[in-house]
Amino acid sequence: MKAEIITIGDEILIGQIVDSNSAFIAKELNKVGVSVVQITTTSDDANAIVNSIKQAENRADIIILTGGLGPTKDDITKLILAKYFNTELVFNKDVYNHVESLLAGRGITMNDLNSKQAYVPKNCEVLFNKVGTAPGMLFKQNKKVYISIPGVPFEMKHIITERFIPFIKENFITEEIVHKTVMTQGIPESHLAEKIELWEDSLPLEIKLAYLPQPGIVRLRLTARGKDRTNLLSLIETEIQKLQKIIPEAVYGFDEEKIELAVYKLLKLQNKTMATAESCTGGNISALITSIPGSSAIYKGSVIAYSNEIKHKILNVKEQTINTYGAVSKQTVEEMCTGLLNTFNTDYAISVSGIAGPDGGTDEKPVGTTWICVANKDKLIAEKHLFGEDRGRNIRRATLTALNMLRNNFLKLSTTNY
Amino acid sequence: MKAEIITIGDEILIGQIVDSNSAFIAKELNKVGVSVVQITTTSDDANAIVNSIKQAENRADIIILTGGLGPTKDDITKLILAKYFNTELVFNKDVYNHVESLLAGRGITMNDLNSKQAYVPKNCEVLFNKVGTAPGMLFKQNKKVYISIPGVPFEMKHIITERFIPFIKENFITEEIVHKTVMTQGIPESHLAEKIELWEDSLPLEIKLAYLPQPGIVRLRLTARGKDRTNLLSLIETEIQKLQKIIPEAVYGFDEEKIELAVYKLLKLQNKTMATAESCTGGNISALITSIPGSSAIYKGSVIAYSNEIKHKILNVKEQTINTYGAVSKQTVEEMCTGLLNTFNTDYAISVSGIAGPDGGTDEKPVGTTWICVANKDKLIAEKHLFGEDRGRNIRRATLTALNMLRNNFLKLSTTNY
Numbered sequence: 001m002k003a004e005i006i007t008i009g010d011e012i013l014i015g016q017i018v019d020s021n022s023a024f025i026a027k028e029l030n031k032v033g034v035s036v037v038q039i040t041t042t043s044d045d046a047n048a049i050v051n052s053i054k055q056a057e058n059r060a061d062i063i064i065l066t067g068g069l070g071p072t073k074d075d076i077t078k079l080i081l082a083k084y085f086n087t088e089l090v091f092n093k094d095v096y097n098h099v100e101s102l103l104a105g106r107g108i109t110m111n112d113l114n115s116k117q118a119y120v121p122k123n124c125e126v127l128f129n130k131v132g133t134a135p136g137m138l139f140k141q142n143k144k145v146y147i148s149i150p151g152v153p154f155e156m157k158h159i160i161t162e163r164f165i166p167f168i169k170e171n172f173i174t175e176e177i178v179h180k181t182v183m184t185q186g187i188p189e190s191h192l193a194e195k196i197e198l199w200e201d202s203l204p205l206e207i208k209l210a211y212l213p214q215p216g217i218v219r220l221r222l223t224a225r226g227k228d229r230t231n232l233l234s235l236i237e238t239e240i241q242k243l244q245k246i247i248p249e250a251v252y253g254f255d256e257e258k259i260e261l262a263v264y265k266l267l268k269l270q271n272k273t274m275a276t277a278e279s280c281t282g283g284n285i286s287a288l289i290t291s292i293p294g295s296s297a298i299y300k301g302s303v304i305a306y307s308n309e310i311k312h313k314i315l316n317v318k319e320q321t322i323n324t325y326g327a328v329s330k331q332t333v334e335e336m337c338t339g340l341l342n343t344f345n346t347d348y349a350i351s352v353s354g355i356a357g358p359d360g361g362t363d364e365k366p367v368g369t370t371w372i373c374v375a376n377k378d379k380l381i382a383e384k385h386l387f388g389e390d391r392g393r394n395i396r397r398a399t400l401t402a403l404n405m406l407r408n409n410f411l412k413l414s415t416t417n418y
Numbered sequence: 419m420k421a422e423i424i425t426i427g428d429e430i431l432i433g434q435i436v437d438s439n440s441a442f443i444a445k446e447l448n449k450v451g452v453s454v455v456q457i458t459t460t461s462d463d464a465n466a467i468v469n470s471i472k473q474a475e476n477r478a479d480i481i482i483l484t485g486g487l488g489p490t491k492d493d494i495t496k497l498i499l500a501k502y503f504n505t506e507l508v509f510n511k512d513v514y515n516h517v518e519s520l521l522a523g524r525g526i527t528m529n530d531l532n533s534k535q536a537y538v539p540k541n542c543e544v545l546f547n548k549v550g551t552a553p554g555m556l557f558k559q560n561k562k563v564y565i566s567i568p569g570v571p572f573e574m575k576h577i578i579t580e581r582f583i584p585f586i587k588e589n590f591i592t593e594e595i596v597h598k599t600v601m602t603q604g605i606p607e608s609h610l611a612e613k614i615e616l617w618e619d620s621l622p623l624e625i626k627l628a629y630l631p632q633p634g635i636v637r638l639r640l641t642a643r644g645k646d647r648t649n650l651l652s653l654i655e656t657e658i659q660k661l662q663k664i665i666p667e668a669v670y671g672f673d674e675e676k677i678e679l680a681v682y683k684l685l686k687l688q689n690k691t692m693a694t695a696e697s698c699t700g701g702n703i704s705a706l707i708t709s710i711p712g713s714s715a716i717y718k719g720s721v722i723a724y725s726n727e728i729k730h731k732i733l734n735v736k737e738q739t740i741n742t743y744g745a746v747s748k749q750t751v752e753e754m755c756t757g758l759l760n761t762f763n764t765d766y767a768i769s770v771s772g773i774a775g776p777d778g779g780t781d782e783k784p785v786g787t788t789w790i791c792v793a794n795k796d797k798l799i800a801e802k803h804l805f806g807e808d809r810g811r812n813i814r815r816a817t818l819t820a821l822n823m824l825r826n827n828f829l830k831l832s833t834t835n836y
């Protein structure tokens with residue numbers, strides 16, 4: 001099966017935004033054995049869109065259009081598609097009700113522009129867009145499949161994963177492909193490759209390994225292909241169990257699981273609570289944890305101490321400690337944790353203090369120097385890390401490292417419950 | 419002048435990397451009045467590449483190929499191009515010497531693969547690649563211009579800005595294109611469209627408007643085309659001034675500026691400080707502000723009060739207030755701000771308390787209900803907002819709304835300094 005992606009949007013052609021939707025779609029299609037043979041970005045212009053569709057038909061079985069479906073005047077895709085498939089726009093009651101209730105939930109009343117979103121081409125199958133107002137549409141013609149979906153990334157992702165990939169699986173797939181991704185934190189890609197080299201070299205022929213690094217995280221994706229799904233699953237499970245024994249401190253979860261979710265689940269399971277005291281990470285640990293629905297069960301909050309005064313006033317870090325050792329020191333992060341446990345009365349505490357950059361570095365403590373402490377009432381464990389020069393990546397790495405330190409030192413169970 | 423970009427690379431078609439080169443090239447071309455009419459990503463395959471070139475010729479005057487020139491693949495791409503332009507590969511002494519000295523600088527001696535990089539099609543003009551080993555190539559045929567350059571971003575950028583854009587400027591008189599993007603917060607896209615309809619309908623013919631929504635933000639992009647750049651700039655400025663009078667509370671900046679940066683710059687200019695008390699936003703306001711280098715000059719920190727106990731203990735919210743009105747109420751966010759100003763001793767305070775969901779909603783206070791307060795010593799301004807059902811987007815919207823409330827109520831200057 002071959003697919004083509006057509007991205008509609010002048011904002012990409014003028015370089016205002018980078019098309020990251022196509023990479024997401026290509027990846028999802030690849031997982032079910034569909035290869036993308038071309039990606040085309042075209043303008044919000046009827047002729048350009050129709051020509052792109054016609055050319056894509058010559059090369060592919062599946063044509064995916066994204067973008068051009070917003071409620072405002074610059075969006076014309078729906079009318080073009082109705083004409084292209086010789087049909088007219090008709091009112092769709094389900095879509096109307098959905099748009100109405102979605103807007104009502106935001107305290108917005110329907111206007112004319114919103115109502116128009118409930119009109120869809122008569123011969124299309126609606127790919128219901130639960131998270132937005134523009135419905136996705138699926139057409140079939142001459143044994144080819146066409147879909148048109150919004151370009152807003154979270155709406156696009158929703159329709160691709162919840163509506164379109166299931167449709168493809170049901171209608172077209174033959175060979176079995178099994179993916180499993182191992183999430184690791186704390187070992188740089190090149191060191192990881194060395195550590196697991198023997199394991200990697202002895203993988204069965206059915207399994208391919210890919211390294212997918214992000215700042216602070218390396219994902220190891222195992223892909224198995226063959227006829228028998230049960231056999232592939234069992235092959236992968238065996239290999240992952242071997243891997244976990246080699247790098248237990250790094251493996252925190254599977255399949256795009258976020259480390260904050262791994263930590264949340266372990267705390268929830270053990271009925272424990274935590275709090276954070278953040279300096280250089282500036283609320284990022286807190287933001288990750290509170291992104292999880294229900295996190296208030298395990299999380300009491302944070303003190304973002306972006307000045308020494310606050311470290312002293314709320315966390316009871318001694319002024320003398322800061323004067324003697326500096327705000328970025330073992331002593332300071334330890335006192336931050338102690339103060340946190342006393343004030344927030346939680347089972348665990350995390351504290352971070354570092355130099356995120358670009359300014360503030362010295363010879364002794366260059367940009368990237370970061371002290372992290374994790375603690376409970378009985379034990380304080382502090383570590384010094386040296387990250388890099390980029391502010392954003394330093395913040396990200398410190399955040400992930402702190403969460404993995406809590407997991408490794410106090411929560412443990414994570415790598416045994418696969 | 420119209421251009422097309424053809425990106426060669428299987429790694430993009432499988433979704434492993436996102437094509438960010440095209441956005442860079444499109445932006446650079448736009449600046450000199452060349453518009454990009456299509457971007458195509460095609461595979462490392464002779465037929466696919468030749469077909470893409472042929473189709474691009476029908477639409478554009480300039481065809482830009484990126485990628486497919488690495489040391490292992492370059493003879494293929496180069497051979498394809500030599501054949502396409504009816505010529506042969508010839509040895510180029512300048513390129514050879516350059517590759518040799520570049521590799522020597524890295525302590526590498528020339529091998530066969532490297533030597534081949536010095537062979538280029540006979541009728542091409544070499545776009546000298548000072549920063550890498552694969553030379554760029556420029557061809558002319560039937561009044562059209564073709565270039566083939568490496569896909570490695572820093573090599574691509576070098577050749578585009580140092581070699582190709584100067585060539586375009588010198589050889590073609592081009593139309594001017596001016597873009598300006600207005601950043602707005604707080605008015606949903608469909609309502610914005612209604613509010614500015616009269617203004618939009620009376621825009622001069624030279625200007626086109628596009629709506630680019632993100633959760634909590636709508637960008638309005640004005641594009642002007644014509645012969646005289648000064649005139650276009652003045653036309654756009656006039657229209658933006660009119661727009662600012664219609665929606666002054668929504669317009670916080672221009673050209674992809676982040677709202678946290680707008681707030682930071684205003685505080686810095688006025689030599690003021692702020693702190694935050696976050697419940698449902700869980701550290702996201704803090705994380706945005708501290709992402710800015712130097713933010714410690716205006717930001718003292720935050721209390722992430724994810725439990726009522728902490729609201730009371732650190733922020734001095736009265737237990738009676740929470741019991742009577744609830745944690746999500748005008749009274750609670752006001753007391754959070756007051757407590758914050760007293761403890762952190764800043765000029766301004768922001769507090770947020772809401773129901774991010776998916777759980778915790780009631781008939782009276784459904785998921786998405788959010789109270790936000792902004793304050794200084796003399797004044798407390800609290801607003802109730804009803805966002806949507808999605809936790810992540812509720813957090814994002816509350817975060818952006820809170821920052822815009824501080825700007826609108828206390829910092830002001832932003833929309834007058836365009």
